[in-house]
Amino acid sequence: MDERTALEPILGQADNFLAVLERVSRVAPLSKPVLIIGERGAGKELIAARLHFLSERWARPFVKFNCAALNEELLESELFGHVAGAYTGAARARTGRFELANGGTIFLDELASMSLRLQEKLLRVVEYGEFERVGSSETIKVDVRLLGAANVDLPAAARAGRFREDLLDRLSFDVITIPPLRERKEDILLLAEKFAEGMATQLGREYFAGFAPGAQRVLLDYEWPGNVRELRNVVERAVYRLEHARQVVERIELDPFESPYRPRARAGTDEARATVPLGPGREDRAVTDSDPALPLDFEAAVAAFETGLLRRALGEARFSQKRAAELLGLSYHQLRGLLRKYRLLDAETGTAAESAAR
Template sequence: MRDSELEEVAPPPLVGESECFLAVMEQASRAARLSKPVLVIGERGSGKELIASRLHYLSERWAKRLVKFNCAAVNDELLESELFGHVAGAFTGAVKARAGRFELAHGGTLFLDELASMSLRLQEKLLRVLEYGEFERVGSSETQRVDVRVVAAANVDLPAMAASGRFREDLLDRLSFEVITLPPLRERREDILLLAQKFGEGMARELGREYFAGFSPAAEQQLLDYSWPGNVRELKNAVERAVYRLDNARRVVERVAVDPFESPFRMSGAAPAGTVGSAAAALPPVAVAPVAGPLAPPPSVWKFPLDFKTQVADYEVRLLRAALAQAQFRQTRAAELLGLNYHQLRGLLRKYDLLKELRGE
């Protein structure tokens, strides 16, 4: 059975074009070349796991396993066994020997998330593996040797924890060959609409819809104004939820735009306790709106039966070509004429293979 935490295929590409995002990508690309430990710092939902994947797949270890483990997922006693393995009879329930994550990641990369939750005792054992590549399974005195690159992640101030004695300073030094600090989404405003469009298109495909038109101007402004404390993960959930909640009666209409979002908690009548200051609790409701645009009158006589999708596609292609011609093939202007944003227009041009015409092919 495949271990759910053993990644055997490359992850989806990271998306962004903001200066701070591109700087982080370049930093990760440089660090990937070496087998030194890397510490990734970032808020929840900011993409720490994706950075770990980038470090692995751009390294010489790419053909080996990338093993991921959340140190906060189990208590301290189980964590030692999960990381370093155990022998049969080491504790109640240990009926047979079991390899830990370090052994599974031999030759590859081990991503340790929520590292700050690890006890000082286990931090010492982790330091030994980083220094010498050696450890013992729980209940055994036999030394195991591994070749593993460690990428660790945290969303807390580890130097402050070290200064207060809650985190080993020598371990922090050892992990910090390179420290990658991920910018929160609120500092990547140029990427918000780009990511939202990507998530909307993905959800539309999952729902079997052929086309995702994008967001209304009000929704776009709301996306940009919100602080996104949950970062990219929260944005993804909000967009997918909004696309999913499009009115059932309009599902046959492919050209719809998502209007402003609504918190899932308001749908049940109240926000949960502890959401003080949450902008999501004040978000207006989800709605759908037809994409505005100059439409030519339909033929006066329809000949039925007909292929609905073919007729709609032909009509859209004619509209696109007319708008491009009027805009002298300036795509930004053509998008304005059709009431679309640039990314929506590009999506339609790709859908109907019209980019070749723009290039004169």
């Protein structure tokens, strides 16, 4: 990302998002580590870029890396480098990301996926600014500001022993939590207009004619589990599919896979037993069409069946509880009662759903 891209205005007028930008402006000048927490597609990398380019390190390197992209051995090599012959396939020496970021900022996304051993090595870099390349005992000193990001509850991961508490303490000089798009209703149409105008420009059109009232309602009513990234994809697709340059967007297609000819899984197949994820921290269970074998625990079997239906409806409704209730022929409050009964609704999810339904 170059300087011009990084300094592009981040659109948003919701009070909770403006508070985030204010917090970014306050902590940016300090060469302190910052954690950025947010759901997928919420804009964690944009916030990291803003922290870097508003700091005194703005003219120095800004290095970005996703820690979930590689296995432990390759991740260690990517971050800290290696010497020739350090491991099989390491024919030549490699400079790591921390060396490349010397004097500047490094942004590590999905920190929670890093092993405890690498977390210990990362702690040493944050604490003392030093490390060794893989296969070498030579200590390398660097001056790097670390920005980390995660879409999981890091304190909970630390309590469970999956994340080092001392590293969490060291990284959390400040923690910036980005509100999901469903909690920034004021920003949805603002961002949609920006993405639509950008797509119209790519298509060589003079202007974007706008969204019809029905399309606006769809955009505002949807919960956007993929946040800003999903909104951008949906809007750009809608503009791309317009037949005429001056045509208003009347139809919003939230699911590009939806079709009467869409392949359906047969009962008993692996596809039919595919899990429906309910978000971070949830244990995904299979939704299956197969009949359970007798004898069985009747109450447990009924609970499993109802839970499967609830998960399936939520998945098909893209996590809109109002829509899921309609799919199951239930009232909204009946659905909420079942979600509570089977502990499929935690406090955070419940608050978000209730506010969206009002």
